[in-house]
Amino acid sequence: MDNSKIAHHISENFNKELEDIRNKVLTMGGLVEQQIEQSIHALTSGDIELAELVIRQDNDIDEFEMIIDAECTQIIALRQPAAFDLRLLLVVLRIINELERIGDLAERIAKVAIQLSTTNEGRTDEYHELKHMAGLVKEMLHASLDNFARMSIDGITSITGSDAAVDREYASIIRQLITQMMEDPRNITRMLDMLWTVRALERIGDHSRYICEHLIYMVKGEDVRHLSQEELEKIMSK
Amino acid sequence: MNRFNAEHHISVPFDNDLESIRAKVAMMGKLVEQQLSLAVEAFTNGDTTLAKTVLDQDDDVDQLEESIDNECACIIALRQPVGHDLALLIDVIKVTNELENIAAKAEGIADITLQLNKSLLVSEDDG
DSSP states (O other): OOOTTTSOOSOHHHHHHHHHHHHHHHHHHHHHHHHHHHHHHHHHHTOHHHHHHHHHHHHHHHHHHHHHHHHHHHHHHHHOOOHHHHHHHHHHHHHHHHHHHHHHHHHHHHHHHHHHHTTOTTOOSOOHHHHHHHHHHHHHHHHHHHHHHHTOOTTHHHHHHHHHHHHHHHHHHHHHHHHHHHHOGGGHHHHHHHHHHHHHHHHHHHHHHHHHHHHHHHHHOOOOTTOOHHHHHHHHHO | OOTTOTTOSSOHHHHHHHHHHHHHHHHHHHHHHHHHHHHHHHHHHTOHHHHHHHHHHHHHHHHHHHHHHHHHHHHHHHHOOOHHHHHHHHHHHHHHHHHHHHHHHHHHHHHHHHHHHHHHHHHHHHO
């Protein structure tokens, strides 16, 4: 792993502390990715046990958030970092908040999975679009965590750009759900459950995009939240 | 009790910094509160003009968030606060994030109001 950005301090301990924080964030990120994967799998395969596992594991994510949070605050207080180091720590605080929210959304999907499995008799393979959309947002989250691991923002606009693809997918699935509701009103409860799920996936895409925005702040020191994709690309090409 | 404990630091500018942040967070809170009630009002009355006002004002919330976060980061870097002051500044960054999220929800309600009105118009045309 490229440590040039965080391993240049005279204090060997400070280097270690920053590296430790980064590793913890990446572990937490890996756990969150796994939560998305498992919650979607639980939903599409009707696996209640897996869904319950996801719900239990959400506590681990919450715990990670609190531990990393406390460590960051402590390092800021003791080391009094400035410039990149300070931005790194402030950004970690934000990123773990995004991860925690993504974790909550995965938990939500798991809860829907349990509910859906009770009304799932004889229905299979209607989750093609849902799986595709889940793949897109997982890829977004993975790529943004990968950039955090490398402390780099090269090609970050292509990650934020895929948020538009996720939104298109979201709109298209919603349209399908509405059609199915009109075709057979008995479907409405199930379709509403599906709607919560795609909504959660869409939000996960948003949070992954926010992580990218935090990374840009970390590397460039420029606050790029609330900008459109075009404005973002303009700033990044400067 | 004023959590910002103004006027207890040896450095008067530091007190001023904290006071400025306190005022901005309070302002942001008020604005978000207002956004939320306007959005709900626009939704329940089907008032598209009001919904558009909510959408326009969301930029103000975003700007306040950026400016407060930036001030907090600068104070942490320049004043190197510890203990209570540091915890407070980090909490402020978290609070602005929550407020911004609430404002985004209000924006969502305003968006839905506009969409709903559009589809109502379409179905009236159809009939």
